[in-house]
Amino acid sequence: MTQSVTPYKIKAAWIERYGPPEVITVRETAMPVVGPNDVLIRMRASTVTLPDCAFRAADPFIVRFFTGLLRPKSPIPGGAVAGEIEAVGENVTRFSPGDRVFGTTDPEPSAMAQYVAIAEDAALAIMPDALDFGEAAGLTYSFLTAMPFLRDEAKLQPGQSILINGAAGSIGTVAVQLARHMGARVTAVCSARNAELVSGLGADTVIDRHTTDFTTANAAYDVIFDVVGKSSFLACRRALKPGGIYLTTTPSLAILWAMLRGKDAQGKRGKLATTGLRSLPDKAKDMLVLAQLVEQGVLHGVIDRVMPLDAIAEAHRYVEQETKAGDVIIEMP
Numbered sequence: 001m002t003q004s005v006t007p008y009k010i011k012a013a014w015i016e017r018y019g020p021p022e023v024i025t026v027r028e029t030a031m032p033v034v035g036p037n038d039v040l041i042r043m044r045a046s047t048v049t050l051p052d053c054a055f056r057a058a059d060p061f062i063v064r065f066f067t068g069l070l071r072p073k074s075p076i077p078g079g080a081v082a083g084e085i086e087a088v089g090e091n092v093t094r095f096s097p098g099d100r101v102f103g104t105t106d107p108e109p110s111a112m113a114q115y116v117a118i119a120e121d122a123a124l125a126i127m128p129d130a131l132d133f134g135e136a137a138g139l140t141y142s143f144l145t146a147m148p149f150l151r152d153e154a155k156l157q158p159g160q161s162i163l164i165n166g167a168a169g170s171i172g173t174v175a176v177q178l179a180r181h182m183g184a185r186v187t188a189v190c191s192a193r194n195a196e197l198v199s200g201l202g203a204d205t206v207i208d209r210h211t212t213d214f215t216t217a218n219a220a221y222d223v224i225f226d227v228v229g230k231s232s233f234l235a236c237r238r239a240l241k242p243g244g245i246y247l248t249t250t251p252s253l254a255i256l257w258a259m260l261r262g263k264d265a266q267g268k269r270g271k272l273a274t275t276g277l278r279s280l281p282d283k284a285k286d287m288l289v290l291a292q293l294v295e296q297g298v299l300h301g302v303i304d305r306v307m308p309l310d311a312i313a314e315a316h317r318y319v320e321q322e323t324k325a326g327d328v329i330i331e332m333p
């Protein structure tokens with residue numbers, strides 16, 4: 001079935017100018033146009049992430065080079081998709097109406113709406129039966145970040161020891177489960193209130209970041225994954241084993257300098273990876289890996305709270321506090 005332009009209006013979150021959470025409104029807009037290679041998704045859930053907040057605020061300034069210099073190129077925010085295929089373009093072969101799918105609208109946001117149209121070869125996969133739409137939306141963002149860090153950057157091996165700083169957040173909760181699945185010994189750093197959560201996800205050891213400074217350890221870890229980018233290679237160097245790697249999600253002059261210098265005398269090094277900028281085919285392949293790992297019972301979503309689309313500004317305000325455990329899910333009306 002091919003869907004062309006329809007007269008229907010849909011509800012969507014809307015950002016016309018960069019600024020604080022108050023700049024987001026919910027309004028009616030036109031139903032997206034579905035091209036011959038596109039699928040139309042009836043959205044059930046999406047998620048609000050820290051990068052979404054950074055894009056909304058254009059902070060740091062550099063995000064404007066990706067999202068629009070003066071104002072957002074795409075006024076509908078959000079990348080994570082979870083919903084049902086409503087209609088497909090005439091050339092589409094991978095999906096059929098009624099399929100439950102999850103994935104991302106990358107490279108452009110547009111997910112925070114009742115309907116989304118994206119190409120069938122986008123990073124989209126059939127949702128495993130075990131997932132509900134909220135979990136599916138949250139896992140998409142976290143997995144597409146955590147997996148390339150652990151598999152491609154750290155090249156994590158069975159028996160290695162990894163410390164995950166920010167273990168209770170969206171990416172951290174998935175990184176703990178993945179690292180454990182890869183056979184590593186996992187040390188999770190979080191607040192005491194989240195210790196039980198990360199232990200349940202597979203962490204062997206939990207460090208309370210408010211009482212213990214993990215960087216004082218001596219040659220303890222093959223990999224330090226600083227998910228929240230709150231530490232630095234310099235601070236973590238002693239805690240790394242010879243040949244170890246410090247990985248961060250967050251750009252800074254310090255990590256760029258560390259990358260420029262390369263390995264130190266003991267073979268230790270620091271690296272920033274930008275998984276958000278990976279190619280669509282790579283993300284699409286990883287969506288299939290994610291579906292498989294969920295089916296095998298390796299990965300579970302962690303949901304902090306579920307909020308309605310009308311509370312999107314409040315959700316951004318909450319996510320910016322950096323206190324959530326797991327994901328903040330937006331349910332579509």
Ligand SMILES: NC(=O)c1ccc[n+]([C@@H]2O[C@H](COP(=O)([O-])OP(=O)(O)OC[C@H]3O[C@@H](n4cnc5c(N)ncnc54)[C@H](OP(=O)(O)O)[C@@H]3O)[C@@H](O)[C@H]2O)c1
Pocket residue numbers: 049050051054145165166167168169170171172189190191192194209227228229230248249250273274275276277319322323324325326
């Ligand atoms: N490089 C890339 O391509 C890329 C891609 C996606 C995301 N990112 C970045 O990844 C980062 C993490 O994202 P996320 O979605 O996982 O974050 P998140 O879900 O917002 O993380 C929240 C968690 O961080 C912990 N936390 C807060 N302050 C901390 C601190 N000072 N030290 C250690 N932990 C702290 C808190 O847990 P506790 O209180 O329990 O510790 C909270 O549960 C963001 O900065 C995002 O921009 C980068």
